[in-house]
Amino acid sequence: MHVKKLSNPEGLERFVDFAKEVYRENPYWVPANKHHLIKLLSGNAGFGPQSEIQAFAVEHEGRTLATVAALNDEAYHRHWNERLGHLLFFEALPDQTEAVEVLMADASEWLRERDCTAGRLSMLAGVQLPLTIDAYDAVPTCFNRYNPPYYHSYIKNSDFVTEHGLVEYEVEFTPELERRYREMVQRVTDSGVVVRSWDFDRLEEEGEAFAALVNETFSAHWGFMPLPDAVMRPFYVDFKDLLIPEFLAFAEVDGERVGFVYSLPDLNQALHPMRDKVLEEDFPEFQERFQQIDRGALLIIGVKERFRGRGINLAVGAHSYLGMIGRGYKTASYTVLDDNWPSRRTTAKLGGVAVRNFVVYRKELSVK
Numbered sequence: 001m002h003v004k005k006l007s008n009p010e011g012l013e014r015f016v017d018f019a020k021e022v023y024r025e026n027p028y029w030v031p032a033n034k035h036h037l038i039k040l041l042s043g044n045a046g047f048g049p050q051s052e053i054q055a056f057a058v059e060h061e062g063r064t065l066a067t068v069a070a071l072n073d074e075a076y077h078r079h080w081n082e083r084l085g086h087l088l089f090f091e092a093l094p095d096q097t098e099a100v101e102v103l104m105a106d107a108s109e110w111l112r113e114r115d116c117t118a119g120r121l122s123m124l125a126g127v128q129l130p131l132t133i134d135a136y137d138a139v140p141t142c143f144n145r146y147n148p149p150y151y152h153s154y155i156k157n158s159d160f161v162t163e164h165g166l167v168e169y170e171v172e173f174t175p176e177l178e179r180r181y182r183e184m185v186q187r188v189t190d191s192g193v194v195v196r197s198w199d200f201d202r203l204e205e206e207g208e209a210f211a212a213l214v215n216e217t218f219s220a221h222w223g224f225m226p227l228p229d230a231v232m233r234p235f236y237v238d239f240k241d242l243l244i245p246e247f248l249a250f251a252e253v254d255g256e257r258v259g260f261v262y263s264l265p266d267l268n269q270a271l272h273p274m275r276d277k278v279l280e281e282d283f284p285e286f287q288e289r290f291q292q293i294d295r296g297a298l299l300i301i302g303v304k305e306r307f308r309g310r311g312i313n314l315a316v317g318a319h320s321y322l323g324m325i326g327r328g329y330k331t332a333s334y335t336v337l338d339d340n341w342p343s344r345r346t347t348a349k350l351g352g353v354a355v356r357n358f359v360v361y362r363k364e365l366s367v368k
Helices: 009-022 034-041 074-080 097-113 151-157 175-190 200-217 229-235 268-274 283-291 312-326 341-349
Strands: 002-006 051-060 063-073 084-092 118-121 161-172 194-197 249-253 256-265 295-303 331-337 353-364
Touching: 002 009, 002 097, 009 034, 009 051, 009 063, 009 084, 034 051, 051 097, 063 074, 063 097, 074 084, 084 097, 084 151, 097 118, 097 151, 161 341, 175 194, 175 312, 194 312, 200 229, 200 249, 200 256, 200 295, 249 312, 256 312, 268 283, 295 312, 312 331, 312 341, 331 341, 331 353
Parallel strands: 084 118, 295 331
Antiparallel strands: 002 051, 051 063, 063 084, 118 353, 161 331, 161 353, 194 249, 249 256, 256 295
């Protein structure tokens, strides 16, 4: 049993394809975008020269048993004044406790060599969302993680502790909720706030404004760091054909964008039935399935600090949900930190109920 550092294209492709072996018999898993993940693992996803990533795999007799990637980002250290590294894209076969411990030890040592004093496993904004701890019998919503339940024992046996939780809410749309959403929008409109959908004729400008608002409104949000333009651009350039104008909105006061919402169709509804196919080769099928999606994924709501407490968060969320209702959607989801009570109260007022939970792990590295 030995741990390998993977860096060439063939090695990174094996790293990504390993998940297929882990989930071969699992009916709920949805594969990640292979090309995007390889770009991330290659260090070509736009985080810049201050970010370094290394993929690891533990193998025995030519067979991969587990994988993880270690990431060190100097911008993150400066933003939080903490030398915290990240461990991401962890996957492992069953009954491999020893292999995982060896793998995590090597990846942790890589972080320690870069003066990291702790490692966070399974979450970095713009890269990966955390591990699920329940709802193992349901397909995850887009961008949310699926994993086997045995991962948690592996991680605890590798000396990690629970650091934070997240909770996914789901709302089932009803005529009563639709009425409440219209009232939420009208209430802020009456106070002089303009809530409007994105103008796709000015998509570049709208996208840049969205990226700037994300970085401003989430600067102090746990686990977040300001994201470079190259990381944010895919959300409005690469995803252009997947965006629905009515799902995306700005709130404006005297012409100033002060809040936003960013939602997508739940792409996993289309991707899950195609998980054994090559998307590029079967894109017409994806387009057909895309039109059949009836579930939305509200990914992020943000409001500038001095404009909070005025119902703008509810209004932009309601605007997005009204857009989904207008397209015949039946449900939507929204995932937030479990101790972020303003966001939890927002989604509860929008009709959401908790349906799934996630966990982030941490390991101190200062003491060997």
